[in-house]
Amino acid sequence: MFLRLLLLLLLHPPTATVRPLPASLFFGSRTCSSSNCKIGEMGRQSFLPKAANFRLCNVSGFTTELLEVRSEDPTLHVLFIPGNPGVITFYKDFLESLYELLGGSMSVTAVGHISQSQKVDFIRQEMQDTEVPIILVGHSIGSYISIKVFQKSPKKVIYCIGLYPFLKLNPDSVQQSIIKKLARSSIACAAVSFIMASLGFLPSRLSEFIVAKSIGKSWSRTAIEATCSHLLKYHTMQNVLFMAKTEFEKLSEEPEWAFLKTNRSKIAFLFGIDDHWGPLKMFEEISGQVPEIALSIEREGHTHAFCCTVAGSTWVAQHVASLIKDKILTSD
Incomplete structure (x- = not known):
């Protein structure tokens, strides 16, 4: 559940009903x-x-x-x-x-x-x-x-x-607000990175199965493999969250x-x-x-x-x- 929530926040827009456009x-x-x-x-x-x-x-x-x-x-x-x-x-x-x-x-x-x-x-x-x-x-x-x-x-x-x-x-995005608060906390970043890295220690077939059944039900094989080979690592998640922090700083302008x-x-x-x-x-x-x-x-x-x-x-x-x-x- 945690993996699904975090990656949906980072990779996906919120699921919502598409309204007719003017x-x-x-x-x-x-x-x-x-x-x-x-x-x-x-x-x-x-x-x-x-x-x-x-x-x-x-x-x-x-x-x-x-x-x-x-x-x-x-x-x-x-x-x-x-x-x-x-x-x-x-x-x-x-x-x-x-x-x-x-x-x-x-x-x-x-x-x-x-x-x-x-x-x-x-x-x-x-x-x-x-x-x-x-x-x-x-x-x-x-x-x-x-x-x-x-x-x-x-x-x-x-x-x-x-x-x-x-x-x-x-400013209207709840997801951006959550990620911004998360990225600002070094303790939260370390905790998230540790949890993600712990999933990376699982056998590759098991980690791929978890990703495929949680966030990757419609994903390509390429995306599932990229997630398991790169995102389920401590330093990668640290980099992801650090980049998110710098994004929010730069894009306030x-x-x-x-x-x-x-x-x-x-x-x-x-x-x-x-x-x-x-x-x-x-x-x-x-x-x-x-x-x-x-x-x-x-x-x-x-x-x-x-x-x-x-x-x-x-x-x-x-x-x-x-x-x-x-x-x-x-x-x-």
């Missing part, structure tokens, strides 16, 4: 459904799908995890920044689907959580010898980080996509509207209907502040933790691939 909410926006998010062929028949490869990389003296699908001759490089808990293996299905939908013409790399400055260092270190432009894609707090990286690498980054973006604190307005043609956001991390009032606020920016609302029933299901991973990959095709490839 027509004004969609004014000037680009809404998206599964039927119009398909990117078409884009060379999908001319290459063999690849599995994402995991490797470790040293960036500015810190070891970070990478999950990547490399193209032989990439025209662009998609750099993905995950949300909290920053476990990139959750996104394996999404990354592989995106690579396939892009016809193998672009490399796709997910980089684990390191600081914003170190992500800029990663771009300089790993991509300084290539002229291939970068498309940043961020999920949740990764959307906020992506914008910060975009600000520091304007010559290298040509587009930025935020998925279910966590850009500002939501207003988004940098001036930067969004200046780069409105290079930024897009995808919101969910019932997502307390990226609520629709944030959608409305962006619409009012930057009316020309590309905004979409996912109405297919996926959650903030889209990467935990195959259907969610595939749909969001289709959406991102469509944005890349419509906003970048067709404009060249």
Whole structure:
């Protein structure tokens, strides 16, 4: 029960009845459904799908995890920044689907959580010898980080996509209030981390069974394995809660509207209907502040933790691939 409650708080939006949306909410926006998010062929028949490869990389003296699908001759490089808990293996299905939908013409790399400055260092270190432009894609707090990286690498980054973006604190969210109080207490953080780690000492089949029967009833095998291999560890949970604490500190401020307005043609956001991390009032606020920016609302029933299901991973990959095709490839 404790595992279910904690992970639902961290990974999922609250379960609620979906209310009809006012027509004004969609004014000037680009809404998206599964039927119009398909990117078409884009060379999908001319290459063999690849599995994402995991490797470790040293960036500015810190070891970070990478999950990547490399193209032989990439025209662009998609750099993905995950949300909290920053476990990139959750996104394996999404990354592989995106690579396939892009016809193998672009490399796709997910980089684990390191600081914003170190992500800029990663771009300089790993991509300084290539002229291939970068498309940043961020999920949740990764959307906020992506914008910060975009600000520091304007010559290298040509587009930025935020998925279910966590850009500002939501005072109406009970879940955020609970996590905020939990993350502020070192004793509570240690207790939670210890309990989670104790589950990690169970035989792998047993821990996977518990996850699958508690929070992962609709989850993909990829998500269940990522939970058991990464989240059920003391240091990982400490990092998750520390990052949550810093998120609440940083996101108490207003988004940098001036930067969004200046780069409105290079930024897009995808919101969910019932997502307390990226609520629709944030959608409305962006619409009012930057009316020309590309905004979409996912109405297919996926959650903030889209990467935990195959259907969610595939749909969001289709959406991102469509944005890349419509906003970048067709404009060249």
